[in-house]
Amino acid sequence: MQCKDxxxxxxxxxxxxxxxxxxxxWRMRWDVQATLETALGPIPDNLFLAxxxxxxxxxxxxxxxxxCRxxxxxxxxCRPNPHCCGQ
Structure with missing residues (x-):
């Protein structure tokens, strides 16, 4: 599996x-990864982060x-939240 998949x-x-x-x-990345895996099956950490x-x-x-975070x-x-990353 690759990013394009x-x-x-x-x-x-x-x-x-x-x-x-x-x-x-914010959502914690491991929670998002678990949600994504319910739709697509197991996804290695490095692929998820990529x-x-x-x-x-x-x-x-x-x-x-x-x-890291x-x-x-x-x-x-993000925009309405002054404590966010400023994306």
Whole structure:
């Protein structure tokens, strides 16, 4: 499986469906990965992060795609939150 095998919209839908961390607009990456895996089956960590980085570069995903913080969100959720990443 490669990044191209994971449709952008399926990945972003998994972000939308994953509950946020209380008090934030962020979803923890392992929760998003679990949601995505219910749709597509097992996805290795490195592939999940590679797809997250790809979507981040395209401006379709906010948060930390390298995995160091583990938070992911949709860019529109970032703008009204002054404590966010400023995507």
């Amino acid at each position: 994971i449709p952008d919209e399926t990945f972003l839908d998994s972000v939308r469906k994953t509950p946020t961390t209380p008090g934030t607009t 797809k997250a980085r790809q979507l981040h570069r395209k401006g379709k995903l906010g948060g930390c795609p390298c995995g 583990g938070d992911l969100h949709l860019p529109k959720e």
